[in-house]
Amino acid sequence: MDKENKYIPYRVRIAKKTQESSNIQTYRLEFVDEKDAENFSFRSGQFCEYGVPGEGESTFCIASPDTRKGYVECTFRTTGRVTAALANCEENDIISLRGPFGNAFPIEQWYGKNVVFVTGGIALPPLRCVIDTLLDQREKFGEISVYYGAKNVEELTYKAELEEWAARGDMNLFITVDPGGETPEWKNFIGFVPTILEQNPPKSDNAVAVIAGPPILIKLGMPILAKSGFPNDQIYTTLENRMKCGVGKCGHCTVGKTYVCKDGPVFTYEEVLGMPLEY
Amino acid sequence: MEIKTITSANIPVFFNNLVKSGKVVVAPVLKKSGKVFFESVQSYDQVSTDYIQTAFSAKSVVFPEVEELFSYTKKEDGDFEFRNDMSNVPETVIWGLRPCDSSAFNYLTDFFLKENPDTYFKLRKERTTLISVSCAKADAACFCTSVGLNPGNVTGSDILLTAMGDSYYVEISTEKGKSVIDTALFTDSTEKSKEEFLAKVETKFSMDEIRERIQTAYDSAEWKHESMGCLGCGACAFSCPTCTCFDIQDEGSQESGKRLRCWDACGFGQFTRHASGHNPKSNQTARRRQRLMHKFKYSVENFGIVSCVGCGRCIRVCPAHLNIFENILNVTKA
Numbered sequence: 001m002d003k004e005n006k007y008i009p010y011r012v013r014i015a016k017k018t019q020e021s022s023n024i025q026t027y028r029l030e031f032v033d034e035k036d037a038e039n040f041s042f043r044s045g046q047f048c049e050y051g052v053p054g055e056g057e058s059t060f061c062i063a064s065p066d067t068r069k070g071y072v073e074c075t076f077r078t079t080g081r082v083t084a085a086l087a088n089c090e091e092n093d094i095i096s097l098r099g100p101f102g103n104a105f106p107i108e109q110w111y112g113k114n115v116v117f118v119t120g121g122i123a124l125p126p127l128r129c130v131i132d133t134l135l136d137q138r139e140k141f142g143e144i145s146v147y148y149g150a151k152n153v154e155e156l157t158y159k160a161e162l163e164e165w166a167a168r169g170d171m172n173l174f175i176t177v178d179p180g181g182e183t184p185e186w187k188n189f190i191g192f193v194p195t196i197l198e199q200n201p202p203k204s205d206n207a208v209a210v211i212a213g214p215p216i217l218i219k220l221g222m223p224i225l226a227k228s229g230f231p232n233d234q235i236y237t238t239l240e241n242r243m244k245c246g247v248g249k250c251g252h253c254t255v256g257k258t259y260v261c262k263d264g265p266v267f268t269y270e271e272v273l274g275m276p277l278e279y
Numbered sequence: 280m281e282i283k284t285i286t287s288a289n290i291p292v293f294f295n296n297l298v299k300s301g302k303v304v305v306a307p308v309l310k311k312s313g314k315v316f317f318e319s320v321q322s323y324d325q326v327s328t329d330y331i332q333t334a335f336s337a338k339s340v341v342f343p344e345v346e347e348l349f350s351y352t353k354k355e356d357g358d359f360e361f362r363n364d365m366s367n368v369p370e371t372v373i374w375g376l377r378p379c380d381s382s383a384f385n386y387l388t389d390f391f392l393k394e395n396p397d398t399y400f401k402l403r404k405e406r407t408t409l410i411s412v413s414c415a416k417a418d419a420a421c422f423c424t425s426v427g428l429n430p431g432n433v434t435g436s437d438i439l440l441t442a443m444g445d446s447y448y449v450e451i452s453t454e455k456g457k458s459v460i461d462t463a464l465f466t467d468s469t470e471k472s473k474e475e476f477l478a479k480v481e482t483k484f485s486m487d488e489i490r491e492r493i494q495t496a497y498d499s500a501e502w503k504h505e506s507m508g509c510l511g512c513g514a515c516a517f518s519c520p521t522c523t524c525f526d527i528q529d530e531g532s533q534e535s536g537k538r539l540r541c542w543d544a545c546g547f548g549q550f551t552r553h554a555s556g557h558n559p560k561s562n563q564t565a566r567r568r569q570r571l572m573h574k575f576k577y578s579v580e581n582f583g584i585v586s587c588v589g590c591g592r593c594i595r596v597c598p599a600h601l602n603i604f605e606n607i608l609n610v611t612k613a
């Protein structure tokens with residue numbers, strides 16, 4: 001990608017393709033040009049535009065932590081034309097990538113604190129990036145709790161990692177599926193994420209909360225966290241409005257005067273309360 | 280600022296000299312439909328002088344309806360080649376735009392260049408010279424005087440011409456303007472004031488009042504009524520001199536083609552729709568509100584500029600007869 005011209009993409013090779021579920025896949029992407037690999041750096045919370053030339057671009061958060069260099073990962077659900085074209089790609093195929101765009105989570109400010117993650121569905125990837133950033137420097141943080149739910153067991157993202165996290169023994173996991181989405185073998189929670197969160201409220205002392213998800217989860221979850229005692233400026237979210245350019249020009253992602261792409265995507269609850277409900 | 284005079288008889292000579300200098304000269308031309316459009320012109324004979332406002336603004340010179348961001352080719356090894364060549368963007372003169380439109384260029388420049396400067400706009404703007412012509416006539420849709428402008432404001436223009444009988448009053452604001460002046464045709468001005476030659480544009484509202492009242496207008500109950508009838512056709516955005524929203528689309532195959540950016544409109548139902556189907560601005564009221572709040576509040580907060588210049592195009596073009604200044608008055612009324 002050109003430093004000046006934000007529209008000319010990098011070329012990246014799909015180094016590893018992981019099928020997370022029938023319509024969710026994770027790509028590990030490595031730069032074709034070594035110089036690009038050297039110049040590219042990002043912080044956890046930022047996003048990119050991933051594209052198949054001829055089909056278009058889609059916006060996903062970077063799903064891998066900034067503590068792991070040399071590649072970026074993205075996880076996406078097949079939904080429309082671009083994601084279908086991306087999903088059709090195989091390992092070693094080359095796709096386009098622009099970014100990184102937007103701000104990041106202020107992770108250095110969380111040293112010594114407990115961190116609570118609340119997320120659902122295909123919104124675990126943007127937080128997996130943050131969770132892994134914390135796990136890579138585990139000793140710097142207190143308790144790490146994750147509330148994560150999906151429609152059904154099939155749609156849970158990162159199943160292998162959820163098991164790894166459970167096996168570590170140093171995380172509190174609240175994994176749930178919507179009622180009716182469980183299988184006979186399912187041993188975890190059943191219920192919507194906000195319900196599980198309310199029934200098992202996280203401790204808010206010396207803690208920050210991070211919430212991502214479909215907009216309805218953010219809208220319902222943030223007040224629950226606030227009620228649990230988290231100060232409004234210690235509840236973080238990442239908004240994901242429709243985007244095209246990534247640099248505050250195309251106008252698609254605006255929430256009031258705010259551009260999610262350049263002013264966000266990371267906002268505190270305090271900031272979100274000052275915005276109209278346009279996310 | 281330099282003030283000069285040119286005789287009306289010499290205007291075609293000045294114009295044709297600009298064409299001869301090798302620049303592309305874009306000027307208002309009367310079409311069979313009775314509407315006036317900007318297009319590339321070879322001689323002053325083709326230029327329309329009797330128009331209140333062109334159907335579209337001249338912003339497409341610096342922000343084209345469809346612009347190639349780059350072209351791509353997939354090579355045999357599966358790698359891509361991306362090419363972007365803007366060396367053939369011509370030096371262009373826009374002639375005859377109204378002072379409201381030239382003010383719009385000021386906003387466009389701030390919007391595209393202040394933060395994350397836009398490579399494409401920057402180059403096009405650098406190669407564009409604005410020679411505006413003051414308004415001698417206005418119609419019921421004109422309201423520049425309500426948004427702090429007037430039919431003879433020099434804002435944004437490199438040169439502003441004001442017809443004063445058999446001569447033109449010439450205000451040269453920039454070096455770029457100076458560089459296209461053919462000194463033999465211009466003399467030092469002895470005229471005192473251009474005011475009496477300018478159109479009288481009725482003031483529809485006080486911007487100071489609106490500025491204050493718009494702060495709480497988001498929750499006004501009037502939005503629903505004011506947006507009723509809006510078809511979401513986007514004609515207001517496409518004719519607007521300050522609308523900047525765009526879409527990015529690929530044209531071609533996966534083997535070769537172009538990535539394009541194309542004008543888009545916040546009034547379109549798909550504009551904010553998520554892949555999930557969720558739409559944060561889910562109805563035409565929310566979308567109309569976005570458009571007006573952006574012009575009168577958000578751009579003031581982000582750039583310190585009211586991004587409506589009062590050109591009146593959206594009023595003239597709206598198939599549902601929505602009127603932006605009436606809308607603004609009603610959603611801000613006490």
